[in-house]
Amino acid sequence: MTYRMTVSPDFTPEHISGWYIFNTWFQKTLGTGIHLELYDDFDSQRKAIEQDEIDLIYANPYDASMLIREKGFRALARPAGKSDEAIVAVSADAPVQAVEDLQPGMRLVSTADPDINMIGMILLEPADLDAASMQANMKQVDSYPLVAQKLLRGEADVGFFLKDAYRDLAQLTRRNLRTLVESQIDVIHHALLVGPALASRQDEIHDALIAMGEDARSRGVLEAMGFEAWVSISEEDVEFMIDLMDTLC
Amino acid sequence: MDSTETIEPAVGSWEATIEYYDGSSRKALITDIETPFPDGKLIVSRTDKAGVITHVNKAFIYMSGYSEAELIGQPHSILRHPDMPKLAFHDLWETIENGNKWHGYVKNLRKDGGFYWVYATVIPNIRGGEVVGYTSVRRKPSRTKVERAMEHYREMRQEEKS
Numbered sequence: 001m002t003y004r005m006t007v008s009p010d011f012t013p014e015h016i017s018g019w020y021i022f023n024t025w026f027q028k029t030l031g032t033g034i035h036l037e038l039y040d041d042f043d044s045q046r047k048a049i050e051q052d053e054i055d056l057i058y059a060n061p062y063d064a065s066m067l068i069r070e071k072g073f074r075a076l077a078r079p080a081g082k083s084d085e086a087i088v089a090v091s092a093d094a095p096v097q098a099v100e101d102l103q104p105g106m107r108l109v110s111t112a113d114p115d116i117n118m119i120g121m122i123l124l125e126p127a128d129l130d131a132a133s134m135q136a137n138m139k140q141v142d143s144y145p146l147v148a149q150k151l152l153r154g155e156a157d158v159g160f161f162l163k164d165a166y167r168d169l170a171q172l173t174r175r176n177l178r179t180l181v182e183s184q185i186d187v188i189h190h191a192l193l194v195g196p197a198l199a200s201r202q203d204e205i206h207d208a209l210i211a212m213g214e215d216a217r218s219r220g221v222l223e224a225m226g227f228e229a230w231v232s233i234s235e236e237d238v239e240f241m242i243d244l245m246d247t248l249c
Numbered sequence: 250m251d252s253t254e255t256i257e258p259a260v261g262s263w264e265a266t267i268e269y270y271d272g273s274s275r276k277a278l279i280t281d282i283e284t285p286f287p288d289g290k291l292i293v294s295r296t297d298k299a300g301v302i303t304h305v306n307k308a309f310i311y312m313s314g315y316s317e318a319e320l321i322g323q324p325h326s327i328l329r330h331p332d333m334p335k336l337a338f339h340d341l342w343e344t345i346e347n348g349n350k351w352h353g354y355v356k357n358l359r360k361d362g363g364f365y366w367v368y369a370t371v372i373p374n375i376r377g378g379e380v381v382g383y384t385s386v387r388r389k390p391s392r393t394k395v396e397r398a399m400e401h402y403r404e405m406r407q408e409e410k411s
Contacts, residue, residue, distance in 0.1 A: 099288070100392075123289065125368065128391045183289045186306070239376065240384070244293065246350070247370040247386040 002033035003198060005056035006048065008063065008190060009039050010113045012168045013143075018224030019058075025221045029208045030201070041142060042112040055195045056205075060084065061188045062114035065242045073193040075238040076206040077230040084190060085163040085183045086119035091151045092178045099181050102127040102158060108138045109147050109156035115188065118248055120160035123181050148173050188241060191233055206232065262362055265331040270339045279331060282363035284312060292367060292387040298380060300325045300342075314360035325385070330358040334405035345373050345383055354390055354398035366395045 005026070007019050016038065023036040034056065039045035048054055049067065059067055061084055067073035090096055102124065110117050121131050131138075139156060141147055144165035150156040152173065163182065166174070192209065194202050209230040212218040222229060262280045292312055295304040305313075305320050313320065313328060320327070329338070333356055344351040352370040359365065367387035373380045 122388055126389045126391055128393050181288045183291075184287075184308075185291050187293070239374070240295075243372055243374050243384045244386060246372050247384060 003055040007058045008060040021224045055197045072196045075191040077209045078191040079227040080229040080231045084188045086116045087161040087166045087182045088180045089177045106157040109150040110160040267331045270335045278362040280362040284365045286389040297382045328357040330356045
């Protein structure tokens with residue numbers, strides 16, 4: 001049987017090949033066929049999830065909550081030292097100096113990344129801005145480089161970024177942007193989840209992930225993905241993260 | 250700033266009695282020094298079903314002025330500021346004990362008597378269908394909404410006194 005794996009579409013382009021390398025390593029380690037399907041956007045990935053087409057997923061925290069609560073997935077591991085943080089940025093020459101300077105009517109650009117949009121909106125609350133009041137002036141684009149492009153062209157006033165994606169922008173692009181505020185939540189992160197079809201092999205998958213990095217080959221795989229290591233995630237850790245996400249929704 | 254039942258006025262600080270909904274009370278030193286909420290952070294804590302603190306994050310420790318050891322095992326009401334009406338917390342407990350999410354603007358008391366405003370959300374932690382405790386997350390509030398809350402709480406306290 002061939003299983004299907006996918007990755008939250010907020011992965012950075014330079015790590016695409018890393019996920020294919022991981023998939024090859026994974027298939028060899030488990031001795032089973034796994035097809036890696038990378039979706040271009042959140043909508044098409046969510047449709048595949050709804051139709052139970054996914055067995056393994058590196059999920060963002062927002063989707064992880066839904067997969068665990070509604071689809072019977074289980075979180076096994078998360079990348080060490082990585083948490084999901086949002087950056088609210090403006091063009092470097094924009095007059096605003098702080099979130100509180102943002103005014104109703106300003107144009108917001110973001111991707112469809114659900115947790116970054118949620119955290120981003122929370123970061124705008126001190127300026128009395130929320131999704132309802134912003135709706136008419138919100139634009140969604142397909143990637144973080146496009147968010148940057150909209151800001152630099154003056155087609156938007158403020159943009160939301162996944163912190164890792166912001167760091168991965170070209171240096172020249174980053175130099176022309178300015179961070180207004182950056183989240184420091186620490187406890188919200190992506191995780192690797194297995195679905196019900198692989199439930200009987202979850203211990204084996206968990207142990208293989210945790211052991212990555214013990215030999216040169218798997219260390220190379222981790223490097224290609226931009227990870228230091230996988231660390232275990234307990235059921236209570238996941239429940240806590242989901243509770244926390246619930247408080248933010 | 251006004252507080253309930255000022256007892257020993259002193260320069261820059263005074264002692265006030267904090268009254269809880271269950272009829273108990275404690276005295277605390279109060280000052281009018283506000284600690285600004287740090288940008289981008291969330292204050293996170295968890296309690297057991299009785300409201301006793303079981304987990305705090307670094308932002309909680311920084312903003313409250315207590316050490317982690319001083320906080321764990323204490324009732325969450327250690328942060329209760331005398332400017333908060335008793336009824337606000339009654340509403341909170343009634344909401345979460347019914348398994349629902351509560352949110353509102355809260356003025357918290359620091360260990361040093363100062364204060365900080367938050368927008369708080371509290372949810373019940375449900376494990377195996379049972380409520381085992383509560384998670385509270387506080388974020389930076391809008392100043393306009395804090396000002397509205399101050400006015401509202403002042404009126405509520407007046408009603409509680411009468």
